[in-house]
Amino acid sequence: MPGVLLSAGAARFVSIVLHPFVVFAALALVAAWRIDPASLLHTVVGIAAAIAVVSVFIWQRRRSGHWQTVDASRPQERPLLYLLALAVAGGYWLWMGGRGSATSGGVLAAVAMLCAAGLANRWIKLSLHMASLAFAAVSLLVLVPWMGAAAVAMLPVLGAARVRMGRHTRGEVLGGTVLGAVSALLPRLIG
Template identity: 70%
Template structure:
């Protein structure tokens, strides 16, 4: 295996392990575990169903030739992804009772973040990988500071992976990071 293919494989692994669905699912599970342990099984079930729905949708879009990659890398592929993510996040919020809680407030913040990214998509394809990880890094601070530090420390590695795979440009990586950080700070300030 050449160094280039090893590097690309490593970038793919990092992008999969730190995929927005996995990062946001981990954050929701962490919030449920630390703030409302009684909701942990309901949260896990809701996340499992949401991931299954989104996975089937992504598989269908990719298999049907509508998307070049599984992460909707082209800007024109993104509007439908944003719509589905908002629908799934809204359904999850209702599933969790539609009331203010650690997980539902986090879901609403993530929805707001997706809305901003969706609007910005007209001009720039912000990295949702970077936005999700930076948001989770900030939002996790009051729940478990060690997890927060790990998430924030992983940002440069994820940024490298997104650039290495040519999924984003430097402004898209930095813009996604900034969006996630600001959203996380707003969530904590509102708490």
């Protein structure tokens, strides 16, 4: 983050392009392509449905005035988001075949990441943007190393964007990064 200077417009652009929806959708598609190509269409449908459900919820919360921003920027806005994200992730896991899915470990690791972020929310509003990109970066280093390296290179840019936009402090950005990276290692540490 130090040394990365972004205009407000550039920070917003980076935050949109590297939104958790985009990052997790890309990771799911790459994982399906590398691990179980036959599940690619199934993955597309599952990810599209998951993103649609969460997007409608976010739109409704923002439009009704319950949320200040689409990012659920206030800590008190996040518990419902975490609950919905966990329910949707669980539904996606079942859609993909549960334990029988080739990507089951990764989905469960993402669920663990959301649980940890939700529990920590009482004390710190960890950046889910950073957590998702760090999770994807570590996962992609194994699946497609050059993509993982590109994701790692984008971490400081995204961190600077989140701080520049005033959505997170440096500590929240760093905490989200560590949470995402450690969570992505879970399947390798456990299995």
